[in-house]
Amino acid sequence: MIKYERDGGGVVTLTLDDPGQSANTMNATYVAAMTAAVDRLEAEREQVTGVIVTSAKKTFFAGGDLPTMARATKEDAPALFELLSTIKRDFRRLETYGRPVVAAINGAALGGGLEVALACHHRIALDAPGTRLGFPEVTLGLLPGAGGVTRTVRMLGLAPALTVWLLSGRRLRPAEARDHGLVDEIVSTPAALIQRARAWIVANPSAAQPWDREGYRMPGGTPSSPQLAAQLPAFPATLRQQLKGASLPAPEKILATAVEGAQVDFATAQVIETRNLITLLTGRIAKNLIGALFFDMRAVNGGLARPEAEVAPARKVAVLGAGMMGAGIALACAKAGLEVVVKDVTGELAARAAQHERITTTADVADLAGCDVVIEAVFEDPALKQAVFAEVAPVLAPGALLASNTSTLPITGLATGVERPESFVGMHFFSPVGKMPLLEIVVGERTGDEAVARAFDLGRRIGKTPIVVNDGRGFFTSRVIGTFIDEAIGMLAEGVPAAAIEHAALQAGYPTGPLALADEVSLSLVQRIRRQTAAATGPAFVATPSHGLVDAMVDEHDRPGRAAGRGFYVYEDGKRTTLWPELAALVTAEGRAVPFPDLKDRFLFAEAVDARRCLDEGVLRTAEDGNVGSILGIGYPAWTGGVLRFAEQHADFRGRALALAARYGSRFEPA
Incomplete structure (x- = not known):
């Protein structure tokens, strides 16, 4: 040694x-x-x-x-x-x-x-x-x-x-x-x-060391x-x-x-x-953290969920869309030594992404010739996404990997618009791409193992931790973080003071309060995703009090979130200042006295119960992916060791979940 x-x-x-x-x-x-x-x-x-x-x-x-x-x-x-x-x-x-x-x-x-x-x-x-x-x-x-x-x-x-x-x-x-x-x-x-x-x-x-010398003073x-x-x-x-x-x-x-x-x-x-x-x-917390950030992380990065398929490494990547997300993906690929072409509808938009010598920007589809990977990062609209894939498909290298950066739209549905659905996969990056370490790879019903392996290898090459999940609306990360935001807005609709909601989440260990997070995501996007889900679900869709509150914020008060400079919070020069003073006036329910420990547990248990459903339903392939994804991707408190480990290590998870269900609703009932 x-x-x-x-x-x-x-x-x-x-x-x-x-x-x-x-x-x-x-x-x-x-x-x-x-x-x-x-x-x-x-x-x-x-x-x-x-x-x-x-x-x-x-x-x-x-x-x-x-x-x-x-x-x-x-x-x-x-x-x-x-x-x-x-x-x-x-x-x-x-x-x-x-x-x-x-x-x-x-x-x-x-x-x-x-x-x-x-x-x-x-x-x-x-x-x-x-x-x-x-x-x-x-x-x-x-x-x-x-x-x-x-x-x-x-x-x-x-x-x-x-x-x-x-x-x-x-x-x-x-x-x-x-x-x-x-x-x-x-x-x-x-x-x-x-x-x-x-x-x-x-x-x-x-x-000698300073503290061993005569006359040492700290x-x-x-x-x-x-x-x-x-x-x-x-x-x-x-x-x-x-x-x-x-x-x-x-x-x-x-x-x-x-x-x-x-x-x-x-x-x-x-x-x-x-x-x-x-x-x-x-103690328990160190074991949770070591379990998630060492053992689970090592397993995930080591390819626990990667199919055993021999695939060629990526050489030339096309990125469709030059917004903040597309530019971030392009830069991550370029920094890893890949040749990158960014395409947008105009050369001016595409040029926004030209931050590195390995990046070429264009508005001409012909410039994507020979790309063996294409990552789409356009607006969250299925018809638009399918249209851009159809436009570029003829010029790509044979067998090119086709990846969508969608955060919620089912991959199986998007794949119906391409000729090679076996090569189509979801690659859900998190914003800002340069800082967020997670990549969620989403496997559609017809996605082949080679496509998953290629996406995984590309993710590791650009320095991301790739989790692999099966298809479903919201996949894993967007679905589970949606329960966090929905729970918070539901509390607000119950009459719980907004400040108490935010403080409860922060004291539980979340990095950001849920109402601040909703503003970041944008309430208009929350509304659009919910309406898309309702349309896809049909009569089985269940409305909640949070939905009406979001509609009131967006449609009646024009407060769609941080990007617009107004949401649950007031913003000055782009910086969040205070909670909007009129929030309390929007709530029709009488104020409800909710114990502060219950507020914290409602956040932790809402996500944990839904994550266990994801595992039971097969959306999550491995518990390790769930734990790592929840910490790196959606801010689940790291001290828990991840959203699934929280349930495993809790002294009485089922009993506490049933108690919450009795007080606040059946969504807390454990599987």
């Missing part, structure tokens, strides 16, 4: 290289190897002039051993304490070794990997495309527990350590990491990495210093504001660990850090 080499000048290079994995992690193999390496360093102290820690992998060090962490129970707490104490003891032995120790960071150093580097006296990073440094633990419901909190706070001070590194979960490029204090130097080649490390060792024979002061003491009360208030009122244990524990650890000696701070990490590790 750790190759030990001492050269003629006494410099020892410790090369991390786990023989059983493609990346180094803080597993049992590592722990034993690091103890052995430090033992040998101490035995050979008189022959050693310095130490370089580097990696033989493409990455420096990937972090903690998540499979082991995910299995941790409260009964494992003593063993976990011993394990973490061993890791920290070896780091402490390394940094107090009495010889200069340099981290030669040749790739990504995240979580535990950055903690390895922080136990060295000097950090030099390779400025390569994949090099990122950071503490993503907070996004997995954890904290950096191998000295990360303790060392970062002592190196930078409380406020910078918390805001830039520990609470943000950011993954910084080498230059950013240098600017924010955890990287000392940047080099451009692997050879220069080792050369600079050796040069620094020669120049700094008496290196940057910005300790919590007992008057200036910082005056600022401390704002820390939890700011955190609560950032969390939008949601109560999440990881950021709260990180804040507590940092502040408490800054008031005591280094060894005691390490113990505080260990205990708080074990509390998180053995």
Whole structure:
């Protein structure tokens, strides 16, 4: 695991290289190897002039051993304490070794990997495309527990350590990491990495960590210093504001660990850090997050739902429609190295998408000759979509993949207008394309496996996480997020104050309030989708109080959403300000006293019950797709581990769902 080499000048290079994995992690193999390496360093102290820690992998060090962490129970707490104490003891032995120790960071150093580097006296990073440094633990419901909190706070001070590194979960490029204090130097080649490390060792024979030097003072002061003491009360208030009122244990524990650890000696701070990490590790929320964002994500990206079909990679992509969505799709494809042609009805519209040298824009269908993929991103009208496919079909490469970016229209119906329905698939991107990581691939009744495989491979190539779902109105994501919005507007129609609705969703962990989200989506689109659904469903369609409220907003008060500058919210210069004061006057129902916990659960359960129906009906092919899709695509609270895992891990999902059904309607009845 750790190759030990001492050269003629006494410099020892410790090369991390786990023989059983493609990346180094803080597993049992590592722990034993690091103890052995430090033992040998101490035995050979008189022959050693310095130490370089580097990696033989493409990455420096990937972090903690998540499979082991995910299995941790409260009964494992003593063993976990011993394990973490061993890791920290070896780091402490390394940094107090009495010889200069340099981290030669040749790739990504995240979580535990950055903690390895922080136990060295000097950090030099390779400025390569994949090099990122950071503490993503907070996004997995954890904290950096191998000295990360303790060392970062002592190196930078409380406020910078918390805001830039520990609470943000950011993954910084080498230059950013240098600017924010955890990287000392940047080099451009692997050879220069080792050369600079050796040069620094020669120049700094008496290196020590700042907190081990005489006269050390924590940057910005300790919590007992008057200036910082005056600022401390704002820390939890700011955190609560950032969390939008949601109560999440990881950021709260990180804040507590940092502040408490800054008031005591280094060894005691390490113990505080260990205990708080074990509390998180053995809790439910960390398991939910690791389950979704590590295991489910790995399965989805690894092709769990991809058909086993051999297909050629995409070469040239045509994008039909140069609106915001079409331009975003084109840019994503171009950045991945694909040749892209964007077509719109006029050259002026098409030119909006020309943001990259690999993109050609046109109004002439002949310019799409030879494209082996076409992605349609025009207005949500079935006749228009079928017309644009019919127009371009004659010039495309033989067997070209035909994809529609529709968010709600059934793919099977759209495919009736093309000559090769087996090559027709839905590729539902999310806006803005450049930021949203999810791609929902929709399989129609006649879509072939090769088309699905080609769409999946294209999605992975452009950096998306592709879930594969079967056809149905709204598919999975649009259908389930529709229940979230409909539940909120239904609450409003019941007489629940709009502010309470928004706060309940935020405190449940949703990133955006549902009424604000409805404005973003546009109430006119919500209305149009509902009318299309009603027409397709016929007499079986059930109207709800929310429908009348949406109609009143759009048809009577001309408040269709954010794009128009007026919706549930008031907008000034395009920015959301306050809820529309006249909302309460629209509600004819008498105000209903709904317990605040019920408001939160109505959102969580409405989506969870419908997602389970999607699985039962075959719209969802796998639970993993549902969990990942709900978090990445529609903002289901990540702490749940995904919309289906929420139901699985709830102490009494069925009982609570039936209680909600009795109070608020049969839509909450579980399958």
